[in-house]
Amino acid sequence: MKKTTLPIGPFHPLLEEPEFFTLYLDGEIVKKVDLRIGYNHRGHEKLSTGLTWDQVPFLVERICGICSTSHPYAYVLAVEDLLGIKAPPRGQYIRALIGEMERIHSHLLWLGLAGHFIGYNTVWMWSWRYREEILDACEKLTGNRNHYAMCRVGGARRDITREAMDFTMGALDSNEKSTNMFLGVFADDPVLHKRLKGVGVLTKEDAIAYCATGPTSRPSGVPWDVRQDDPYDAYGPSLEAGAWKVIVTENGDVFDKAVVRVLEILESIKLCRWLIENMPDGEIDAGVGDIPPGEGVGHHEAPRGEVIHYIRSDGSNKPIRHKVRAPTFVNLPTYKATCPGHTIADVALITASIDPCYCCTERIGVVTRNRTSSVTQDDLVKLSVEKTREMEKRMGRKSGLVKF
Numbered sequence: 001m002k003k004t005t006l007p008i009g010p011f012h013p014l015l016e017e018p019e020f021f022t023l024y025l026d027g028e029i030v031k032k033v034d035l036r037i038g039y040n041h042r043g044h045e046k047l048s049t050g051l052t053w054d055q056v057p058f059l060v061e062r063i064c065g066i067c068s069t070s071h072p073y074a075y076v077l078a079v080e081d082l083l084g085i086k087a088p089p090r091g092q093y094i095r096a097l098i099g100e101m102e103r104i105h106s107h108l109l110w111l112g113l114a115g116h117f118i119g120y121n122t123v124w125m126w127s128w129r130y131r132e133e134i135l136d137a138c139e140k141l142t143g144n145r146n147h148y149a150m151c152r153v154g155g156a157r158r159d160i161t162r163e164a165m166d167f168t169m170g171a172l173d174s175n176e177k178s179t180n181m182f183l184g185v186f187a188d189d190p191v192l193h194k195r196l197k198g199v200g201v202l203t204k205e206d207a208i209a210y211c212a213t214g215p216t217s218r219p220s221g222v223p224w225d226v227r228q229d230d231p232y233d234a235y236g237p238s239l240e241a242g243a244w245k246v247i248v249t250e251n252g253d254v255f256d257k258a259v260v261r262v263l264e265i266l267e268s269i270k271l272c273r274w275l276i277e278n279m280p281d282g283e284i285d286a287g288v289g290d291i292p293p294g295e296g297v298g299h300h301e302a303p304r305g306e307v308i309h310y311i312r313s314d315g316s317n318k319p320i321r322h323k324v325r326a327p328t329f330v331n332l333p334t335y336k337a338t339c340p341g342h343t344i345a346d347v348a349l350i351t352a353s354i355d356p357c358y359c360c361t362e363r364i365g366v367v368t369r370n371r372t373s374s375v376t377q378d379d380l381v382k383l384s385v386e387k388t389r390e391m392e393k394r395m396g397r398k399s400g401l402v403k404f
Contacts, residue, residue, distance in 0.1 A: 003031070006344065007391070010039045017358035023339075023347065030347055033339045035332055039384075040359050048322040053079060053153055053291050056319065060309075061147050063324065064360045066109060069095075069102050070302035071324065072151040074309040077232060077298025079153045082313060083288065091155030091284040092233035097275045098142065098150050099300065100268040101168070104175065105134040106303035107215075107261040107268075110355045111182065114258060117352050118195055123185065130178040137171035140164040154286035165276045172269050179265045186259055196255035200338040200350035203252055207334070214305020216331040216354045219260045220252035226301040234275060243274035254353045261355075291315070302327055304355050326360035 004025050010018035018039035024032040044063055048056050057072035064071065073095060080086065087095070108131035115123025135145045141164045142148035150157050186192055202212065207220040217224060225246045227235040238244060247263040249256040295312040305327030312321040331354040339347050 015358070019358045021351070023344065025344070028343045030339050030342055030344065033335045035335065037332070037358070042359070045322050045324060049319055052317050053319065056322070057151050058149060060324070061149065063326070064357050065146055066106050066357065067102060067302045067304065068147045069098050069151060070300055070307050071309070073099055074298045074300040074307045075311070076151045076153050077300065078296040078309045078311045079291065080296070081298055082291065082294045082296030082311065085154065085286055085288070087155035087233065087286055088283045089280040090282045093275050093279050094156040094160055094284060095151055096234040097272060098148055100272045100275070101134060101138050101141070103268045103303045104265050105131050105138065107265050108134065110261060111258070114352060117349055123182070126178070127182070130175055133171045133174055137168040140167045152285065154288035156284040159284050165279070169273065169276060172272055176266065176269050179262060179269070183262050186262060193255065196258065196349070197253055199254045199342065199346050200353055201251065201253045202334050202338050206337040207252070210334045210337065211330045212334050213327045213330055214302070215257060215260050215264065216305060216334060218247060219249045219256035221248060221250045223248045226299050226306050230299070238271055238274055241274065244268070244271040254349050257353045304328060304357060305331060326357065328354070328357045328360050332356065
């Protein structure tokens with residue numbers, strides 16, 4: 001049978017953001033996958049060095065709209081690491097609460113998209129309908145459905161009211177019932193079992209070798225979770241109280257990735273309840289002033305896995321270096337282990353199973369022998385046009401592009 005290549009991207013209906021995959025096929029069976037990143041660089045790390053320490057959280061919130069508190073959370077932990085301080089207890093609990101509410105709505109969004117990808121649109125509509133309850137609670141707590149602007153260096157930016165916490169408890173009770181319904185669907189539906197079990201298996205060995213993280217690695221039997229293995233803020237006390245547990249399964253397939261996320265929703269609901277019931281009184285902010293010279297690292301268990309921020313200070317009012325490592329950056333290469341041997345139809349499910357966020361991932365730079373140069377927007381457009389013409393020439397098609 002003739003072996004062919006199938007390019008997917010950088011723009012494709014399956015991809016919500018630009019990325020480029022090349023599938024090497026033997027008939028319908030995928031033999032190899034190549035990945036190419038770098039199509040969507042927005043320059044957050046460079047922009048950060050032009051902002052004050054207190055402005056940066058508003059910028060990094062916009063790295064990702066779905067996990068918009070994860071990046072500022074890791075950033076403020078990095079600056080607090082440099083300072084050698086901790087936020088007041090109430091500020092810690094508020095930050096952790098927003099982080100867990102975000103995990104719930106992020107997993108529900110993924111669950112809906114998973115249903116959509118397999119043609120199970122009832123799951124899609126149900127999941128997003130129940131997600132609205134969580135977003136309403138986020139709005140009550142913070143004033144915003146996304147981009148909550150609650151993290152600041154030294155604590156939380158705003159306090160939360162008793163009324164908002166009571167509203168959130170009601171939303172959590174309702175969501176627990178709907179999540180248990182989804183769990184029943186996954187346990188009993190033979191179509192889901194047939195479609196998802198044994199598909200895209202990521203072994204424990206491969207998960208470790210590729211440094212996979214979050215709900216991509218835990219279904220493969222890797223119990224790593226930053227909240228458990230390097231507790232920060234209120235996660236230490238919540239672990240001691242047994243308020244939640246890390247969900248780990250062993251099969252590593254798409255089915256287990258779905259089950260892990262559904263079970264994690266239930267654990268986050270338990271944790272949110274515990275945080276509200278045990279919310280301490282007192283200050284929410286340590287009142288940080290000048291930032292001295294030094295460097296710090298902060299990491300947070302985002303919905304997709306561990307997100308890391310590194311910052312360096314020279315004693316001025318803004319960082320001189322800011323580095324971001326998003327979870328998708330290490331989860332993407334697992335496709336090389338999970339896609340080969342499956343059909344093209346299965347690859348669509350496998351690529352979606354890690355809940356990829358490509359705009360979190362993208363970085364681009366040109367490193368030559370003795371220097372590093374930047375790439376302008378015009379350079380990127382020119383490279384894109386040239387690459388498209390080259391591909392069309394290889395495919396024997398006449399270019400439909402306008403002159404550059």
